[in-house]
Amino acid sequence: TLDGEIYAEPLIFNGAVYVATLNNTVYALSQSDGSVLWSNHLGTPQATGWICGNVAPMGILGTPVIDTAANRIYAVAEIAGPTPGSAPVYHLYGIDLATHLQALDTPIAPAGFDWKIQQERGALALANGYVYVPFGGRAGDCFDGSTPYYGWVVGVPTDGVSSSTVFQTPSGAESVWAPGGVVVDDSSHNVFFATGNAIPCAGSSLSDAVVRVSPTLTSPAFFEPNDWQSNWCSPDSDLGSASPLLISPNLMFTAGKHGGGFLLDPTNLGGVNGQLYPAKTPYVQANVCFGNTSAATFGSFAYLAPFIYLQCEGHGLVALHVNTSTPSFSPCNAACASPDWSAGSGITFGPPIVAGGAVWVASSSGLYAYNATTGAQIFHSASFGVNRFVTPAEAGGQVFVPSHTVVYSFTIAPPAAYTAVNPVRLLDTRSSGGAVGAGQSRSLTVAGLTPGAPAGATAVAVNVTVTSTTAASFLTAYPTGQARPLASNLNWTAGKTVANLVVVQVGNGGAVTFYNQFGSAHVVVDLEGYFAPPSGTAGQEVALTPTRITDTRSGSGQPNAGSKLGAGGSIAVQVTGAGGVPANGASSAILNITVTNTTAPSFLTVWPSGSARPNASNLNWVAGQTVPNRVIAQIGAGGKVSVYNQFGAADVIVDVSGYFTDPTAIGKLFTPQVAHRIADTRGHATLGPGGTYTLQVGGVSPVPGTVTAVVINVTVTNTTAPSFLTVYPSTATRPLASDLNWTARLTIPNLVVATLGTTGAIRFYNSAGSTDVVVDLLGYFN
Known part of the structure; x- marks a missing residue:
């Protein structure tokens, strides 16, 4: 837990996750385990005194920026005055990432700047020897007497010697407040930002505009919608509710609270009605959020050709299909139909990012990921709280999300193919470690060791057996390092021996954890196979409607009818060519195996025909029991699997519900x-x-x-x-x-x-x- 609320987007660099808090502290967290590497408290934040606003204390609110060449992080913090009643001052701080000490401290106090009505919310930008710092009004329309807030962008030199350069909007209000902050075109070095509505609208200049200025914040050029006064300014529908998106040096996208979107030429913004799309004459708004014209979208946008991604307030996530050649995009009207897509209806997300082929967004319901092409939901975490406009960040296959005073890390696990193995025992507490007691857990490394799954495995299929049980209880298997879920994998009463196939995600260190609730139990774990990113001979799943392919009971009419297994007996079950499994192209089968008419305590082992029977078990029972268990069995010689019974006699019933392909066929991951x-x-x-x-x-x-x-x-x-x-x-x-x-x-x-x-x-x-x-x-x- 950090020392204050987090609004800024995390930054990731050289194995560290940098996070800034409202208590004016910059933290460096280990990217691998989240431990605090170092922190630097920049000073006491201002807690009161502003005319309007909804964030307190007012420490670091906007997202910092890292200079990777100078190995320095920059953040803007509002520092309380040195004595009670004295005015606080915004400072740009530079912290050396090697020494963790302040290397720059520049106060930001241009002439006419009033801290009581101005707030720094937008992300910082670094270019041209400056850190560009945007300012708008605090939440609400603040006036200090008769003086309103303004939009400001301050260019603070990184050398600590030169003078700052300042742009102030020409009319009252016109905040530069969007959380995405300032945008810099690396090709021209020009600086872009969007403004909110002016107060008053009439006679104003640069209200609800996209503004381009030089590296020194001079020579402004602008774009304003044709209806900027009637539909944007007058109803307080800021175009500057979100930062512009630079698609290329020749194409920019912008949209705002009134729900209209525009494609612009950043080299020629065109003034009023100067957009490339929609058409200038007759001008018709190109909707981006289901036709919503009030508080439609906020924050910032993301782009991955051919889509622009944006959050729509109360309407989830929208992907606008963009033609960069025309240029144009498909509007999102009431239906928001193809080629656009939308997802998460009814949810208010923060701004999106794109990583790993997915669009990631956060809300109070947790972190979501959607397929960047189709919009299909591919991930949703458990719920956690987030602050307004919180944006995820990604690096190295990890997604980081601030949640009030903590940061959550999620690892992007690619869809996986299955590799079956000849069953091998990984754990038997009867000979190693002793029974698992009440409320105790035991972690087992299942990936990266021999025997075991390879280091790249994302999940394993293991047959888990509990025995020598002393009380009614249950066992839960879960990824090591994560919170134990409300779920169970095995359930039993005292004295019972119970087995179940478990598919469990691999956790920290390639391990999974087994938890026992009551009494004590010995745990036996046999590896049946593993899931890993597709490669080599790994198989993909093909689902089938369950079908019976063997029943040894006399008169069953199924294969192997009348072939009840005696002590030490075995049968071969034909899998390929049966129950929907093809004659060729299958490497393993998903079977449900049931034993019934059992005459003695025993166990059953399933393995690929033609290979040696392994030291492993799939089902365990006592006399008179009927017991089922799922088995993902590697298919052996002749397309068969072998089934062995140790003691007494038992009938065996086999149903198939799917299979995994071999390298010649395709299926699901x-x-x-x-x-x-x-x-x-x-x-x-x-x-x-x-x-x-x-x-x-x-x-x-x-x-x-x-x-x-x-x-x-x-x-x-x-x-x-x-x-x-x-x-x-x-x-x-x-x-x-x-x-x-x-x-x-x-x-x-x-x-x-x-x-x-x-x-x-x-x-x-x-x-x-x-x-x-x-x-x-x-x-x-x-």
Whole structure:
């Protein structure tokens, strides 16, 4: 936790994240772990005395700037007067990033500047030997007596010797207040900014304008909308609510509170009605925010050809399709139709950034990411508070978001392909480390070691077994270094041995953490495969409607009917060419395997046919139990997997619900999620005999609407009779398959790779008695 509220965008340079607070402190945080590398408190901020405003104390509000050549960060801070009642002064500070000491301290107090009505909110800019500092009025229309605030841009020399250069707007008000601040064209060295409305409008100059000045802030040229007085100035609809966007040396975009957008020639702004688009005659506003003409957009814009991205107040995020040759863009009217797109309807975001092929925006509901081309939502974090106009920052595949007095870091994990492995044991607490006690956790490195997944793995598929359990409890697997989620992967009663397949995102140090709630339990972990960015022989997922491909019970009519497995017995299950799995092009299969008619405590092992049976297990049971478990099995010789039973006898039922391709075929890629609960029927939607429950998943945050399958952990509880549960696409006929099997009063989990229906929903069917269903999301295929 830092010493004050954060409004400024973080800056990232040389492995450090630089953050400034309203308490006038600049922090350098480690990019890798968030620890404080150093901090520099610049002085006491002013806390009172202004005529209007909504931020206190008034420390560092605007985003600083880093001079990478001089290894220096610049920030503007308002410093309280040295004695009670004395006037505070804005200062530009330069801090040396090597020594962490102040290398520059320049007061900003041009003639006629009144601290009580002026505020520094916009981001600083560095060019031409100056740090350009914009000023506008404080929140509200401030007057000091009869004197209004003005828009100012001050060029403070970085040499600490030369005199500052100053631009003051010619008319009252005309704030330069947009959080995006000042824009500099590196090719011409000219400086651009947008102004707010004048007070009064009549007779004013440079109201609601884009202004271009020289490097020394002289020779102003401008653009104003044709209707600047009637539609922008008079209703207080600042064009300067957002900073202009320089697309190229010959093309600029601007928009503001009245909801109109303009393409401009930065070399010839054209004065009143001087835009390149929309047409000058007849002039018709080109809407950017669904036709909203009041407080439409704020902050700053982002660009990735062919789209300009902007936040629309209360209307989410909009992408305007731009033709830079014409030039023109597709207006966002009431429908905001293709080729534009919009996302996050009803949400007020801060300004957007583009990174990793996604548009990132923050709101009080958390951090969101949308596909930069399609607008499909690809990420949504948990909720956290943010200050007004907070903007994310990205570097090195990490996205940083200020949240009041802390900064959150998110790692961009690319969609991943799956590689199945011959199962290998990674942990057995019976021989290493001892049982996991009540409220205790155990972390296990699963990536970057041998045996284990490679260092680049983003998630792993592990079969987890608990045994020697002393109390009814549950186990949660989650990425090491993250908060333990409200979710569970295994559930049991005292004395039970229970197994479940777990797909879990890899955390800090390539590790995952296992948490046990009550009593104690030994934990056994076998690696089945891993997800990593596509390469080599890694497979992509193809979803199928669940289909039965083996049932050893006599008279089942399925392959291997009558081939009950005795002690030490095994069968080979044909996978390719069965249940929708193609004869060629599949590397591994997503199977649900159930044992029933069991006569002794035993375990089942599944492995690719033609290879040696590994020291691993997939299902564990005691006599008389019917137990299911999900298995992602590598396909072996002849397109088969082998299934082995250790003791007694057991019938085996195998259903297939999807497969992963080999390098010759394509499918869907996996995006892991920290486990979180998306459904719980307890108390409102209990499934009776023959009952169903439909769950909308696709298009519900954080799952994009284009997803074809999800990885979920499904738990049944409050069960009243022996039964089974089938999970299937909501728009498909219920298949002959099962995902969970139980006896009365048993609580059991199972991992399900569920294929979505055409509407993005899945359906749960309960055969007998009644049961509640709890669903935790682990990831999705897209």
